[in-house]
Amino acid sequence: MKPFDKCPVCGGELVEKDVEKLLKGGIHVAVLKVRADVCLQCGERLYSAETVRRFEQIRQKLERQEVGEFQPLGHSFHVA
Template sequence: MNSIPFEKCPVCGGDLIEKQVEKVLRGGVNTAVLKVCAEVCLRCGERLYSQETVRKFEQIRSKLERKETAEFQEIGVSYQVA
């Protein structure tokens, strides 16, 4: 993930590794569970997301608020709506 500007965790200074993680997003009364890549601190568990991933989160939250769950596949992330 070359768009993450940190070599070490900005919270504790620990080493970061790239991992696939689950992220829960809520919009209105709807919830989506996403699987995305993040840089994760080995010491404290802090997660750092790329700017592109954060933009996708914002798009999905907006769609959840409008109940447009059918369009998530276009964004390019795995999801489940709860």
């Protein structure tokens, strides 16, 4: 099921790809691999409604520090 046939930004062609998505919630950041339709022309990424819901759930867990089920992946640093 595709939400779009063409890129809604530029009308370019979309290809399904595995992409890395960075999610931030509170002080935490999570990286996850998801399927997305990526525009060949402008690089716009389109996610399914299901994937967007998953992002929301993960963000909420990050905000509530419910990160026990996530695998640690190094440290994040803030550079002023």
